[in-house]
């Protein structure tokens with residue numbers, strides 16, 4: 608059945624509806640669409656808030672952590688009152704208060720080989736805002752196998768990067784860029800290296816823009832380019848990306864044909880679930 612806007616919805620989404628590239632039809636598409644956000648942290652916070660404000664009909668939030676005081680410098684979906692609450696429930700409440708049109712699925716679980724496919728396949732697009740390589744690879748591989756578009760971003764100190772992985776041959780996957788997770792002792796995280804909170808906000812907001820473009824069917828995505836933001840330098844650059852014929856996942860002779868799970872501590876692939 609065709610969706611009919613209520614008067615409140617016409618007013619709420621009026622700035623979208625007057626855009627030629629969105630219009631009433633585009634807004635209805637958003638209301639019928641769904642997005643899964645992995646991580647209700649610094650990237651996930653603005654991404655979730657903008658997707659909710661935009662009227663994306665169903666938002667999934669995956670995170671197993673609780674809100675800590677050191678999170679509030681950048682994880683703007685949570686409030687001081689939310690300390691020690693599960694992040695997914697704090698995020699759910701913020702989204703529902705912002706836009707009652709938005710239905711939330713709060714998933715307070717660690718993504719594993721056993722649950723990731725079932726979680727991801729019921730969404731139109733996925734946004735990765737996780738903070739570790741094992742999750743990034745699990746999500747990226749799963750999206751490729753399930754033909755779900757993925758918008759991935761990462762930040763450190765004053766820098767951020769973003770890229771989109773569209774399904775299908777001809778579109779570079781995450782492993783075309785990094786074939787395997789780097790050894791964990793070479794990986795710096797925000798806890799060790801620090802990050803300017805607002806830089807994370809920029810990148811999470813860009814993820815929301817990219818996801819909305821995908822849901823609206825707009826072109827010129829960051830699917831064959833990677834965006835690099837350097838806040839200290841005050842610059843945005845793009846690097847060209849192409850499919851790698853030697854890619855272990857999407858290349859001509861792939862060695863990875865099913866999900867693999869990496870140990871968060873030693874980044875060694877495992878074929879069974881880590882306990």
Ligand SMILES: [Zn+2]
Nearest residue numbers: 780783854857
């Ligand atoms: Zn690839």
